[in-house]
Amino acid sequence: MSSLLKLEKLSFSYGDLRVLWDVDLEVHPGEIVTVVGSNGAGKSTTLRNISRLVKPEAGTLTFDGHDLTRLESHQVVGLGVIQVPEGRRIFPEMTVLENLRMGSYVKATRADRERNVARAFSLFPRLEERQKQLGGTMSGGEQQMLAIARGLMGNPRLLLLDEPSLGLSPLFVKNIFDIIKEINRQGVTILLVEQNVFQSLRIAHRAYVLETGRVVLTGAGEQLLKDDHIKKAYLGM
Amino acid sequence: MRPALPPMLRAPRGAAVLPLLLFAAALAALGFLPLWMTSPYALHVMVLIFLAVIQGESWNVLGGYTGQYSVGHAAYFGIGAYATMMLLQYHHLAPWWGVWVSVAVAVGLGVVIGSITFRLRGPYFVLASIAVAEIIRLIALNWTDVTNGAEGILLSDIPPLTIGGRLITDFMSKVPFYYVGLALAAMTIAVNWGVQHSKLGYYFQAIREDQDAAHSLGISLTFYKNVALAISAFFTAASGAFYALYVGFVDPSTVLTVDTSVQIVLICIIGGIGTILGPVVGALVLVPLSEALRSNVIADGLFQLGVSENSRTGQFLKENLAHAHVLIYGVLVVVVILFMPEGVLGFVKGLRRRFAGKAALPAKGEA
Structure with a gap:
């Protein structure tokens, strides 16, 4: 199977501080791939490289045959690589519906706007109830739903999720992961970055474990759940 | 499948009828005002209010809607003022042509400055905007051959405006300035209304609310910030030209100082940042207040x-x-x-x- 996204020997530094060391990563169409690791392992930095918020230092970054290192971040979005940023980052002074509409900024997606709003509302009925409420007045979980729904408005071919469970109540965490699975079932390829190792390995087809900027382990999600190192270091078993 | 949601997905349009009527009524009333309000001082205060409205509304596009707090708008104000004056006084180009040149210079310079300073965020952008305006002030102060330095430029007279041989105005009284000011103020208010109700305005507001989120949706930050700055600089420069012709004198210490920049920002802060009528309210509070205290x-x-x-x-x-x-x-x-x-x-x-x-x-x- 050919890969949708491919990172080869990707390296990156913040100034003098090397954060990523020769990261190899692949996402095939239709997959949920997760990158897990502890704080500061380089997970978010990997995503920031892919969405070109920062410029990779060395290595290649290919999406569907396009060399992402040559593109600007808004062009990457145009290709259908859409990042749901960490910490939700919704527009607090806009209503839920306005937030969603902002999600179909890219010209090609505007024609599908109504269909995508309907899809967002069917995935997140809560958002339909609250469509006229200001984004900033909603709970953390609702804001996370909105951030994901807004990402879906751009017809993603690859959805990059950065710590979607961050700061949510345990009940909501499970809910969010189920929704991610459902979004994937509807045909959206997902690259998920998470600190919640158990939940993300549970839903992921494949996973990469990042430690201090290096890929130390890779394999199928369920297989890694049984791995001794993972159990010890991340699951506390 | 649920039914489509067309009404909510379109920008609301019907709701704008009442404000539009009020706006038209206010314009008409102000249009007739000079017929019975003939006191030159009262007219002068009105012109100052219009000037403040134009400045505030122009700043509002960049500072209010896009969230980029420029404290260097004196640069565009000063360029508008200086360029118009220099063209008129030294090259005898009538101001209604010269203003276009000055506005173009301000916009062009704004985009160059913006492309550099918009990489900065928050307080760093504010500081950079102050620095740029100071640089322009120092250039105006020291490039004596062109700007006449600290002595400034004194306008001898404005040529009378004629259309097809008919005299429209000779700019001797304050009345023509009153109407030009009113027209410009109305125009900038309309621009703000347009910004608030357009797609462009949504992009501006998205950048203001959270520029990283806006970036992640594919909105090119530098491009839209530059568009906002261009609109803002355009009308700020026009207000500078208007001011210079009205007062008949420019020098670096009246049109290019940090005071001028702060004054422009204050109009919006006092009235309400990021609202269409905020700068109008700010102007109505600040100008009479300052005149009364004086x-x-x-x-x-x-x-x-x-x-x-x-x-x-x-x-x-x-x-x-x-x-x-x-x-x-x-x-x-x-x-x-x-x-x-x-x-x-x-x-x-x-x-x-x-x-x-x-x-x-x-x-x-x-x-």
């Missing part, structure tokens, strides 16, 4: 209330209050900012919400 109404009022004009206190007030007008102005501005952090408009909205909200708390009640 003409020493406080001392006059105290004398009316029975303080003897010839007593020692009376003498003290008479001599010092007029000089302290800048101080009092500053204190009042601080008070307004402290107690109305969202400006006068935000304060009024808050009051209305408080009184209306007692009956039925809408948003929170449902949640």
Whole structure:
């Protein structure tokens, strides 16, 4: 199977501080791939490289045959690589519906706007109830739903999720992961970055474990759940 | 599948009829005002108010809607003023042509400056904007061959405006300036209305609310910030040209200082940042306030209330209050900012919400 996204020997530094060391990563169409690791392992930095918020230092970054290192971040979005940023980052002074509409900024997606709003509302009925409420007045979980729904408005071919469970109540965490699975079932390829190792390995087809900027382990999600190192270091078993 | 949601997905249009009527009525009333309000001083105050409205509304596009707090708008104001004056005084280019050149220069320079400074965020952008304006001021001050340096440029006269041989105005009275100011003010208000109700405005507001989120949706930050700056610089430069022709004199210390920049920002802060009418309210508060303090109404009022004009206190007030007008102005501005952090408009909205909200708390009640 050919890969949708491919990172080869990707390296990156913040100034003098090397954060990523020769990261190899692949996402095939239709997959949920997760990158897990502890704080500061380089997970978010990997995503920031892919969405070109920062410029990779060395290595290649290919999406569907396009060399992402040559593109600007808004062009990457145009290709259908859409990042749901960490910490939700919704527009607090806009209503839920306005937030969603902002999600179909890219010209090609505007024609599908109504269909995508309907899809967002069917995935997140809560958002339909609250469509006229200001984004900033909603709970953390609702804001996370909105951030994901807004990402879906751009017809993603690859959805990059950065710590979607961050700061949510345990009940909501499970809910969010189920929704991610459902979004994937509807045909959206997902690259998920998470600190919640158990939940993300549970839903992921494949996973990469990042430690201090290096890929130390890779394999199928369920297989890694049984791995001794993972159990010890991340699951506390 | 649920039914489609067309009405909500379109920008609301029908709701704009009443404000539009009010706007037209206000314009008509102001249009007829000079017919009976003939006092030159009253006209002068009105022109100053229009100038403040134009400046505030122009700044609002960049600072209010896009969230880029420029404290260097004196640069565009000054360029508009200087370029128009230089073209008129040294090259005899009529101001209604010269203003286009000056505006083009301001916009062009703005985009160059913007492309560099928009990489900075928050306070760093503010500092950079101040620095750029200071650079322009120092250039105007020291490039004596072109700008006449600290002496400034004194306008000898404005050529009369004729269309097809018919004299429209000779710019001798304040009335033509009143109408030009009114037209420009109306135009900038319309531009703000357009920004607030257009797709472009949504992108601006998205950048203001959270530029990283906007970036992640594919909105090119530098491009849209530059568009906002171009619109803003365009009208700020026009206001500078208007000011220069009205006063007939420019020098670096009147049109290019940080004072000018701060004054422009204050109009919006006092009225309400990021609202269409905020700068209008700000201008209506600040200009009369500053004029009143300058003409020493406080001392006059105290004398009316029975303080003897010839007593020692009376003498003290008479001599010092007029000089302290800048101080009092500053204190009042601080008070307004402290107690109305969202400006006068935000304060009024808050009051209305408080009184209306007692009956039925809408948003929170449902949640």
